[in-house]
Amino acid sequence: MHILLIEPYFTGSHARWADGYKAHSSHQIEILSLQGQYWKWRMHGGAITLAGHFNQKNNMPDLILATDMLDLTTFLALTRTLTADIPTCLYFHENQLVYPWSPTDRDILHKRDRHYAFINYASAMAAHSICFNSSYHMQSFISALKPFLRHFPDHRGLKNIQLIEEKSRVLHLGLDLAAFDKIKPMANHNNKVPLILWNHRWEYDKNPESFFNTLFNLADNGLAFDLAILGENFSQKPKIFEEARTRLGSRIVQYGFAESFEEYSHWLRRADILPVTSNHDFFGASVAEAIYCGCTPILPRRLAYPELLNPDIFPENYYNSEDELKDKLKVILNTYNKQSTDYSQAVLRFDWSNMSGHYDSTFESLI
DSSP states (O other), X not given: OEEEEEEEEESHXXXXXXXXXXXXXXSEEEEEEEESOOHHHHHHHHHHHHHHHHTTOSSOOSEEEEXXXXXXXXXXXXXXXXXXXXXXXEEESOOTXXXXXXXXXXXXXXXXXXXXXXXXXXXXXXXXXXXXXXXXXXXXXXXXXXXXXXXXXXXXXXXXXXXXXXXXXXOOOOBOTHHHHTSOOSSOOOOSSOXXXXXXXXXXXXXXXXXXXXXXXXXXXXXXXXXXXXXXXXXXXXXXXXXXXHHHGGGEXXXXXXXXXXXXXXXXXXXXXXXXXXXXXXXXXXXXXXXXXXXXXXXXXXXTHHHHSOTTTOGGGEESSHHHHHHHHHHHHHHOOTTSSOOXXXXXXXXXXXXXXXXXXXXXXXX
């Protein structure tokens, strides 16, 4: 079976997902992509550019698998003589209906932000099938459709919500967790004090204020810990990161993006505790990676995290308030014993060795 995977924003987790499926699938996966930059322009114009590339192809796929960054309606309109009989599946890594916008974004200021959500909505209508990377993501998207459509003056199409729901399913994110097993540790480290990890994007939706304010409180109360701050950082980042660099000083043993997978793997293997404070996460790839590498996670009982680590089995790894997070961290820091619990098996099911078969059978059923 020949699957054409279309990704207008080919970078980061999007690129790793596409390359991972291509490497592990039993089908022929061809990737049609654009460089991962200017995400708003990719959602507007990427479909036109990629349609031009598609129209030059000689061999047609059995299935088109597009991500949420593609304006699927425009792509299909511009390729209709070739794609009329090809099934399409839309895979949602994220969506613009419920993705939290920065309050300083100029599209928010000019009230243009709904247009990107409409692209997701129209693309979902055009696709034959829809997959979401978590159950939380699917339910949040479908729940957001009614208030979103009610913004419009007439012909709101509320009945379309049921049509979208009927063709939607959950297909969890595939991860190359086995790659961490292939990396030889850079050195044998016995941390003198527990090492806390941040390995998420340096953006406001990951709620770094709550994360660092919690650590400031722990430090002011004399608790011993070190901190490794990883994750993708940008020219514009929350000011709390620089404040943390000043206030936590020598506790910070790593500050900045890991330039190689080997370095990233090293820090995840070395780290002890992963407190997560995010206000937004449709799946939590960085969380799953850290858990697999041996970190003890402390997670909010919301978003998609209960799908990663079952709270009925691991209730002590969840909190409901910032005060509860502080209390749990105090206990862990005072009594920490690395490897006291192995959480890696809980997330191993997301490795491509287990997920590729689910992907293949799902897409086979669409033909």
